[in-house]
Structure formats: structure tokens, C-alpha cells
Amino acid sequence: MRLEKCWFCSSTIYPGHGIQFVRNDAKIFRFCRSKCHKNFKMKRNPRKVKWTKAYRCLHGKDMTQDSTFEFERKRNRPERYDRNVTEQTLKAIPVIIKTRHERHKKHITNRHKDGKTKQRERDVKELEQDIEMLPKKDIMLPTQKPKVVVKVSQQQTEEKLMEE
Amino acid sequence: MGGKCPHRKVKKRRLSHKTARRGKFLVKADDAVYDELLKLADAGKDAADASQQLPVDEDLPGMGQFYCLHCDRYFASESVKEEHYRSKRHKKRIKQMSGPAPHTQLDAELAAGMGMPDNGLKLMSM
Structure with a gap:
């Protein structure tokens, strides 16, 4: 007796559960429930369906290496x-x-x-x-910052003067 | 008349729609096509080489001479095949086939937290 894994969602299939599909090249596909079987028949990719283990492992949702x-x-x-x-x-x-x-x-x-x-x-x-962007009374700026602003404004005025 | 469904007559019920869906069952699955392409790549051939020596089959369109490996389809003539190669569907298919390998049972088992299968020692040295 073996506990197989579902092809689509990777859950455990206990004996007497699920359904099995054998393709004409003798490949076996086991499904835990009709939901997984239907999704397979719709040719969905388990890596792109969010509720499958394959998706969760691929996208780092679950632990993979342990x-x-x-x-x-x-x-x-x-x-x-x-x-x-x-x-x-x-x-x-x-x-x-x-x-x-x-x-x-x-x-x-x-x-x-x-x-x-x-x-x-x-x-x-x-x-x-x-x-x-905050209202000015709420800001507790560090003491250096206003100095920097002043410097910049001074430079601008100087440049303007030069242009004139 | 009679039966379960008032809108479906007996004659209609007797007909199987399986024959209409026959083509759907005959198309090769993604992983089968992927394996085939991989085998070709290992042999050092590409899809164009493989399509040159095809067996003659009367039942297939174009005597089975014009075959698209990626889409698993037979065409009536060279021109139709070329047209198919230019189609969006074919290009999408090529992109899909050149990407990562399709999902397999082994992937499902690894995702479920199982290790790689243990086949033991090789008993026959061949």
C-alpha cells in the first residue's frame, strides 16, 4: 500500500480516494479529488494556480529545503x-x-x-x-537643516545677480 | 418522446458527442511534446531537420508530410505550414516549449515535501 501524491495539488491520496488517469503513453496521473481532476482536464498549469503546493513552493510561500x-x-x-x-x-x-x-x-x-x-x-x-509636506508646527527639524536651505537660497540669488 | 429532459429528444440523446471532440483527445500533451523536442535537441537536430524525413500516411492531411512539431499538427501543403509558422498561436507555443519543463508527478512529490526517489543500487551493469 502506498500513499500517493496528487499530480495537481500534491496532497496525499489515501487508498480508496481520488481518481487515476492513464494516458495512452502509459503515464499515470493521480488526483485527490474531482477539483484537481477538473483543473487537469482544463489544462491548467499547477505552477500558476495559487492554491497548489507547486505554486506555494515556487513562490517562496512554503519551506522547500529542509x-x-x-x-x-x-x-x-x-x-x-x-x-x-x-x-x-x-x-x-x-x-x-x-x-x-x-x-x-x-x-x-x-x-x-x-x-x-x-x-x-x-x-x-x-x-x-x-x-x-507636514504642517510646520509638527516638525522638529534637526538644527542643521535650515542652514542648508539658507545656503541654497543665497547661491540662487548670487546666480541671479550674475545673470543680471 | 419521453425521458428525463423535455428539451432533448431521444434521437439527440442517442448521439454521442465524443466523435466531435475526437480531435481534443488526439492532440499530444505538452509534456510529451517537450520530451520529444528535448530528445531531438540531445541528438543535435532541430525541428526543421526532423520534418524532412516523415513517413507517408494517406490518412493525414498532405500525406503527413507537413508537420509542426511544436503544435503537433499536420498541414495540407508547404504554404499552409509556412502560414502557420507565422501565426501568433505557433509563436506562443514555441515560447512555451523553450521555457521551463512542464509540471510532472516528480515535481508534485517534491513540492509535497518528499525527497528524490530512492531506487537503490544498480544491480545490472549495462
Whole structure:
């Protein structure tokens, strides 16, 4: 018994669920539900549909590279049954799942943080550029700034005088 | 008369519309075309080379001699083929085929958090 992954949305397909399509070149496409099957028939690209795992991984929404992803994989070879190995594996599964969830949570919080810092940078830049837009009584300008303004105005007047 | 739908007569219901949609099933899928093009590229040929030695087929338009590899279509003559090459649809298709590889089951599995498939040691050295 194998838990397959849906071709379209990458969710797990448990036995007795979903539908399978075998193309005339013997390629197998498995779908977890009719939603995914319909989207396949419409020739949609899973990389462009926002709710699929393929889209989320491609656009950095989900964690992609992690050591916890190395455990679950398709093993196309027979394994001799060993009671101890089975026991250890069963013990390891919940631990691995827990660490993966924690790392994923961290990934998402980091993702959100990045946007916040960028917004703050943008705000600071805007404040620097357009501080004159505020009403004058609200501004607490640094003492050097008015001096600079005065200098510029003086230069302009000098240039005007020269032209005249 | 009779049946479930008052607007559809029995004769109409008996007709299958599958034959009308036949062309839709016959068109090669994107990933199949992509693999074919990749195979050609590995052999050091391009699409123009491949279209020169085509098997003669009476059932296909133009005896199966005028074939567009990217769009998987047969044309009646050289001029029609050339016209197709100039079309927007063909150019779009070329762009699509020269881009990243189409989505596969392996991509879906990698996205789901699985590792690369483990096939074990190679037993037969061939």
C-alpha cells in the first residue's frame, strides 16, 4: 500500500480516494479529488494556480529545503522486515513531523517579518523626502537643516545677480 | 418522446458527442511534446531537420508530410505550414516549449515535501 501524491495539488491520496488517469503513453496521473481532476482536464498549469503546493513552493510561500524532507521518499526496492527498524521508524515519525511543523512556522514568521522591515524602510525614506509636506508646527527639524536651505537660497540669488 | 429532459429528444440523446471532440483527445500533451523536442535537441537536430524525413500516411492531411512539431499538427501543403509558422498561436507555443519543463508527478512529490526517489543500487551493469 502506498500513499500517493496528487499530480495537481500534491496532497496525499489515501487508498480508496481520488481518481487515476492513464494516458495512452502509459503515464499515470493521480488526483485527490474531482477539483484537481477538473483543473487537469482544463489544462491548467499547477505552477500558476495559487492554491497548489507547486505554486506555494515556487513562490517562496512554503519551506522547500529542509533536512526533514529527506525521510519521506519513494523507495523502489524491497526491504527485509526488521522489527527493531520498524519500531524506531514509528517512534521517529511524530518527532520528525513536530520539528518540521516548528520549522515551517518559523519560516512563515520570517516571511512576514521581511515585509514589515521593508515597509519601515519605505516609511523612513518617505519621511526624509517629504518632511516639508507636514504642517510646520509638527516638525522638529534637526538644527542643521535650515542652514542648508539658507545656503541654497543665497547661491540662487548670487546666480541671479550674475545673470543680471 | 419521453425521458428525463423535455428539451432533448431521444434521437439527440442517442448521439454521442465524443466523435466531435475526437480531435481534443488526439492532440499530444505538452509534456510529451517537450520530451520529444528535448530528445531531438540531445541528438543535435532541430525541428526543421526532423520534418524532412516523415513517413507517408494517406490518412493525414498532405500525406503527413507537413508537420509542426511544436503544435503537433499536420498541414495540407508547404504554404499552409509556412502560414502557420507565422501565426501568433505557433509563436506562443514555441515560447512555451523553450521555457521551463512542464509540471510532472516528480515535481508534485517534491513540492509535497518528499525527497528524490530512492531506487537503490544498480544491480545490472549495462
